[in-house]
Amino acid sequence: MIKNFVMKPLTKKPRGTMSWIEANDQAKINAYFGSRQEWESIGDWSTFWPAHPENEPQFLDHGYDETKDRADWTLGDMENAANFRGGSLVSGSMATGDITTPLAWECAAGHSFQGSPRLILTAGHWCPECVQKPADYAAQARSNRFLAQLETKIAASA
Ligand SMILES: [Zn+2]
Incomplete structure (x- = not known):
């Protein structure tokens, strides 16, 4: 009852997930489900199996030496972090250990x-x-290794 008369109409509202499927809105389908093919592979409630995220905490690589004291952070550490994200550091100088100046x-x-080293x-x-x-x-993950590892970990836990 609730599923058919409450939940189903909700999903068909303009911002509902099923309205995207009906309109074949690729951008929204890909963002929410990964792809139309993945949505089709979900099946119905008889085949649905909830994801079991791993209970093991996972460590992310942030693209810099996290054992290094922040008071010793230099321009080189910032450049490494920027490269890891597929971008670059534009600023040409930084006072060692100044983690708050953008x-x-x-x-x-x-x-x-703009962003401070801490941010x-x-x-x-x-x-x-x-x-x-x-x-x-x-697409961003192809040049951004920080984002790429998140995508990998999310896929591995699904
Ligand atoms: Zn950008």
Whole structure:
């Protein structure tokens, strides 16, 4: 009852997942399901099996030496972190250990943005324009190793 009269109509509303399937909206289907083929492979409730995420904590590579004291961070550490994300560090200087003064960065798509070493290296921030395009994450992951490892870990836990 609830499934047919409440949930089903909801999914067909303009922002519902089934409206994307009906309209064959590839960008939204790919962002939400991975691809139309993956959506079709979901099957129905008789074949649905919830994902079992691993209970083991996983460590992410952030593209810099995390054992190094932040007070010793240099321009080279910032350049490594930028390269790891497929972009580059635009700022040409940084006071050693100054983790709060914003630096200038550029992502693989050529967007320029500002962010402190602390924001980029420890808080996981990167290009504010690219992060708004989840449908594009798979393409971004081809040049961004930080994003690529997230995609791999998500796929492995599904
Ligand atoms: Zn970008």
